[in-house]
Amino acid sequence: xxxxxxxxxxxxxxxxxxxxxxxxxxxxxxxHLNWYQQKPGKAPTLLISASSSLQSGVPSTFSGSGSGTxxxxxxxNLQPEDFATYFCQQSYSTPPTFGGGTxxxxx
Amino acid sequence: QVxxxxxGPGLVEPSQTLSLTCAISGDSVSGNSAVWNxxxxxxxxxxxxxxxxxxxxxxxxxxxxxxxxxxxxNPDTSKNQFxxxxxxxxxxxxxVYFCARGAGATVAYFDYWGQGILxxxxx
Numbered sequence: 001x002x003x004x005x006x007x008x009x010x011x012x013x014x015x016x017x018x019x020x021x022x023x024x025x026x027x028x029x030x031x032h033l034n035w036y037q038q039k040p041g042k043a044p045t046l047l048i049s050a051s052s053s054l055q056s057g058v059p060s061t062f063s064g065s066g067s068g069t070x071x072x073x074x075x076x077n078l079q080p081e082d083f084a085t086y087f088c089q090q091s092y093s094t095p096p097t098f099g100g101g102t103x104x105x106x107x
Numbered sequence: 108q109v110x111x112x113x114x115g116p117g118l119v120e121p122s123q124t125l126s127l128t129c130a131i132s133g134d135s136v137s138g139n140s141a142v143w144n145x146x147x148x149x150x151x152x153x154x155x156x157x158x159x160x161x162x163x164x165x166x167x168x169x170x171x172x173x174x175x176x177x178x179x180x181n182p183d184t185s186k187n188q189f190x191x192x193x194x195x196x197x198x199x200x201x202x203v204y205f206c207a208r209g210a211g212a213t214v215a216y217f218d219y220w221g222q223g224i225l226x227x228x229x230x
Contacts, residue, residue: 001172034216043205043220044154050211055218087154091214095171098154 002026002090006099012107019075021102023088026069032092033071035064038101039084047086048073078104109133111206111221119200120230125193129206129221136182136189137162142209144217145180145191147202155202159209160189196228 003026013019023033031051036044046055048064051071061076075082083106088099115127127145134141142161148154158170160180170178179192193200203223209215 032214036217043207043223044217045220046216046218049216049218085152089154089216091212091216094169094214096156096214098156101152101154 001095002029002093002097004088004090004097004099006086006088006102008102009100010103010105012105013078014107015078015080017078019078019082019104021073021075021086021088021104023066023071023073023099024069025071025090025092028068029090029092031067032090033064033066034089034091035062035073036087036089037082037084038087044087049091075104109208109219111208111219113204113206113221113224115204115224115226117225117227119196119226119228121197121228122195125191125196125200125204125226125228127191127204127206127224127226128188129190130186130188131208132187134208136160136187137184139163140210142213142215143180143182143189144207144209144215146205146207146217148205148223149202157191157193159213161209161213198228200226201228202226 005024033051035048038044052064085103110132112130144159145157158180177194182189206221207217208219
């Protein structure tokens, strides 16, 4: 199985900040990397697929980049509704696997 | 708009079978593009894919090694839904269980999710 390692596991930030979350795969996954946001008590929601393709309705303050083994999720101008946990997931091979999550909370 | 509505018990006794259902609206369980998945989230927050079913001229069922032999995912075309059965459960199977639609490929990203059901394994 492909292991997905996210860092940091948590971070504190302020409204208006720029936040960067990284995800590393244990082997190349080309661009088959997806990002999700999860709020407490809710299901994850898809933000970005194929490393950088923003889903419809997702604010342009979110962006993704990377290929191979190293990927980044960037949130510009952090808004109150962006405080949540973020997960990466590889869709290169079965089984699909997730990173451990990054909790973004208010500083 | 695709919607997934989950149902099933929130408490299962050890050694028994966990059974959940995911009703689909806005798509077809037997469609030729989507893939229907079960994913669970442990009490510590980790997400684990359990398996998927999909139709491509015939039905396919793919399961995670961690639950293979205990898990069955079946479509019900008459009700446009799919189900999860997990046999011989232990307290380690306590988790929030989600159904999710996979899109983009067979090994997919998950673009629609059910609401999740917390299943506790306890006597």
